[in-house]
Amino acid sequence: MATGSKSVNAAAVVLPLALGQFIASYAATNMNVAISTIAEDIGTTVTGIQTTITLFTLTMAALMIPGSKLTDFLGRKVCFIAGLVIYGSGALLSAFAQGVGVLIVGYSLLEGIGSALLIPPIYILVTVVFEDVDLRAKNFGIVSGAAGLGAAAGPLIGGLVTSYLGWRASFFLQVAVILLIIVLAVRITDPPRTGRPAHFDVGGAILSAAGLFFVVFGILQTSTYGWLKSREDFTVGGTVLIPAGGVSPVWIHVAIGLVILVLFFRHLRRVERAGRTPLFSLRIFRSRASNLGLVTQLLQWLVLQGSFFVTSVFLQQIRGFTAIETGLVLVPATVGVLGSSALAERMSRRHSQRRLIRFGFSATTVGLLLLLALVRADSGIWTFVPGLLLMGIGIGVMLTASVNLVQSSSPEEAQGDISGVSRSVSNLGSSLGTALVGSVLAGAAVPGNGPFAIAMVLLSCLALAGVVTALRIPRQKLH
Structure with a gap:
């Protein structure tokens, strides 16, 4: 009888959390197949919709760490439900958008802010509610x-x-699903926290958000200005600061972001030495396994979002596919992710997390290379199947493994910190994936075989970097 009760309680906790994570991830990719449709309907360009998509994941990445820290003050359940409410409001506003400005406010900002509040509690709750390592791994697999x-x-x-x-x-x-999640979330029991921080690190929150914003915003500008030489004049307030042909302003934005991030980490060290509570403790970076796990999270989401974006644009603009046709072509990737995720618990019992991450990146790399080798502007639909299926299997295998590695490498009192950093890194990867491949396609007159190949080569190299990173993960017994 006790076991049954525990099962019911586990389901009551995990179901709304898994649905919350599902809808946030869905929001990051469903726009890809409707890029041309939305652009035409609201009177903007493909680049405008690309900017909207990238700003959504950028908002999440920039605010995920502050959002995670708020769980220490407001509670995990409160933050989760508040995030759902803000997210749902953004989705409702987006549904009525008549221009790209309203779409950015609703989708990019409100849904991004909502996601930054609701996602960190998901992983913190799974960690603190399920003390048994195997049960925790199982529920991490579900989420x-x-x-x-x-x-x-x-x-x-x-x-x-x-x-x-x-x-x-x-x-x-999305609004309907959010309402369902809110109803289910009411039943979640949030374990009490002890020793809440005395204050919220406002300075740290501002520095972290600003630094991440400038880095990704700079990369996003490559679609307009290019990587090395500026394709057009860079103006501020009507004044030309960098004429066309000069150094690309991309690097100015990236440099500003990196400087701010350096100041942010110095701020954290200073606050911690003063005995106050920083936005997150630098002690979470003492685990080599966790650090390398964070790198794999960034790379896997970069590759996932980048490959979905470039394939969707290729299918719609070169092959002339509709939204539903594009979605159907991507089904093999969906099947691969779903199948491998369903086997996550069984695989985690038989293999170490680092082995699963290595396999995942290896399979993903081979999948991308198959797309590169087989797909052409006039090739058959079957040419997409092997690469997308193998890529989906690889990503599905390593998503759970890397999250479990990172979260379980930290003690319970550090879960708020590591969860925020982990989710921020993942969403930063999503932002970079869309921005990087988008800049490659935008730099070409027609995103045909050549630009598509260049984007796939770039993503393959990054997936291969994931293999190398995974090979460096040490053997470690998780908490």
């Missing part, structure tokens, strides 16, 4: 699988909804 499934199924569901009901219906669908 991480929901993340991968949401990202992978986003194009298919978004394509179906857009084709039959219109792109606005996709946002109404």
Whole structure:
């Protein structure tokens, strides 16, 4: 009888958390298949929608750490529900958007802020509610699988909804799911915390958000100005600061961001030495396994979002596919993520986390190379299947493994800190993935075979870097 009760309690906790992670990941990819449709409907360009998508993940990345820290003050359940309310409001506003400005406010900002509040409590709650390592790994598998499934199924569901009901219906669908999650979340029991911090590190929150914003915003500007030489004049307030042909202003933004991030880490050290509570403790970086796990999280989400974006643009602009046709072509990736995520618990019992991460990146690299070798502007649909399927399997395998590695490498009192950093790194990867491949496609007159190949080579190299990183993860017995 006790076991049954525990099962019911576990389901009551994990179901709303998994649904919350699913809808946040879905929101990051479902827009890809409707890029052309939305751009035409609201009178903007593909680059404008790309900017909207990138700003969504950028907002999450910039605010994930402050959002995670707020759980120490407001409680995990309160932050989770507050995030859902803000997210749902943004989705509702986006559904009625008549221009790109409103879409940015609703989708990029409100849904991004909501995600930054609701995602960290998901991973903290799984860690603190389930003390048994095997049970925790199982539920991390469910939540991480929901993340991968949401990202992978986003194009298919978004394509179906857009084709039959219109792109606005996709946002109404998100509102409906959010309402369901809120009802389910009321039953979550949040374990009490002891020793709450005396103050919130406002300075640290501002520095971290500003630093991450400038770095990714700079990379996003490559679609306009290029990487090395500026394709057009860079102006501020009507004054030309860098003429066309000069050094790309991309590096100015990135440099500003890096300087701010250096100041941020110095701020953390100073606050910690003064005996106050920083935005997060630098002690979380003492674990080599956790640090390398964070790198793999950044790379896997970069590759996932980048590959989905470039494939979606290629299918719509070169092959002339509709939203639903694009979503159907991406089904093999969805199947791969879903199948491997379903086996996550069984695989974690038989293999170490580092071995699973190595396999995941290896499979993903091979999948990308197959896409590069087989897909052409006039090739058959079957040419997409092997690469997308193998890529989906690889990503599904390593998503759960890397989250479990990072979260379980830190003690309970550091879960708020590591969860925020972990989710911020993952969403930073998502932002960079869309920005990097988007800049490659935007730099070409027509995103055909050549630009598509360049983008795939770039993503393959980054996936290979993930393999190298995973090989360096030490053997470690998780907490």
